[in-house]
Amino acid sequence: MAMFDSLKDTLNKGVAAVSVKSETLVESSRIKSTISNAQKRMIGEMNELGAKFYNSWKAGQASVEAFSAEFASIQSIEQEIAELNARLEQIKAEEDKILGAAPKPSAPAAGSVFCSNCGKALPAGSRFCDGCGSPVT
Numbered sequence: 001m002a003m004f005d006s007l008k009d010t011l012n013k014g015v016a017a018v019s020v021k022s023e024t025l026v027e028s029s030r031i032k033s034t035i036s037n038a039q040k041r042m043i044g045e046m047n048e049l050g051a052k053f054y055n056s057w058k059a060g061q062a063s064v065e066a067f068s069a070e071f072a073s074i075q076s077i078e079q080e081i082a083e084l085n086a087r088l089e090q091i092k093a094e095e096d097k098i099l100g101a102a103p104k105p106s107a108p109a110a111g112s113v114f115c116s117n118c119g120k121a122l123p124a125g126s127r128f129c130d131g132c133g134s135p136v137t
Contacts, residue, residue, distance in 0.1 A: 042081070052070070078114060081114075115132060
């Protein structure tokens with residue numbers, strides 16, 4: 001009888017692990033899709049900003065202050081991407097905790113900066129993102 005109880009426990013743990021992993025996969029996929037859409041929006045806004053700034057410079061009317069709303073919008077998208085990446089790390093940590101894997105540090109260190117391309121938290125002073133290779137601005 002103990003053998004059947006052991007087999008039952010093993011099967012129950014396997015089913016629970018599959019359930020946790022599938023839930024994590026679905027939520028992670030949704031978040032990654034949202035990140036991708038935010039990155040596309042950000043690139044679009046940056047392109048529009050560049051065209052507006054160039055045309056304003058060409059007309060001799062370029063001033064940084066005139067574009068503060070565009071800058072704020074792009075920064076907002078960058079922050080959104082950073083928050084979504086943090087949520088992905090949180091989901092992974094929760095999954096690891098439930099499944100018994102060793103936890104990994106997920107909070108960015110004080111003084112961290114974020115990649116403007118992919119939103120990854122980077123150590124202060126980074127020149128390039130170690131996630132996507134973009135220059136850090």
